Amino acid sequence: MTRYVSSCFITLFVLFLWRVEDIADACKCSPPHPQKAFCDAEIVIRAKVVGKKAVSNAIKYDIQQIKMFKCPDQVIHAIFTAPSPAACGVTLDLNKEYLFTGKLETGRMYVTLCGYNPPWEDLSAAQKNSLTHRYQSGCDCKIIHCTSLPCPISTTDACLWMDWGTNNSQNLACIKSNGSCAWK
Incomplete structure (x- = not known):
């Protein structure tokens, strides 16, 4: 019986280590140059964050769009991101203006920690x-x-x-x- 318990313990330990490595690799990226972020993005806007709400597997930030730099004829009212920084989600402050570079998916704008989304006041x-x-x-x-x-x-x-x-x-x-x- 001890050999069986020992075998189970080793198997569980190996599985645990395997999962820890997956979790540790969750979000890795180096900050992009602003021009590269602009060129790689489908949409680039300046907006003020006015609300925050958790929605199925994402965080929805309500925004007031101030200026569109890329992707004309698109009005964005909300930005979506992953629920945590470990999943590459962006954490934003209410009542603050940001530059957002992101992707459009089914009419929604998505931003990630690997993108370029600085506070507007931090831009030169x-x-x-x-x-x-x-x-x-x-x-x-x-x-x-x-x-x-x-x-x-x-x-x-x-x-x-x-x-x-x-x-x-x-x-x-x-x-x-x-x-x-x-x-x-």
């Missing part, structure tokens, strides 16, 4: 200006995030992003000019 003047004037024109360029040296770049349609602990390149846009992309 250059970033706010780029939302209407530069980011869209640079969507043909690739932004390659370099996390350690060396960072080789072998194409002319890309900009190397080496923003280690500073916000300097967050104020720049990768724009194509004369057949190649460069930070401007």
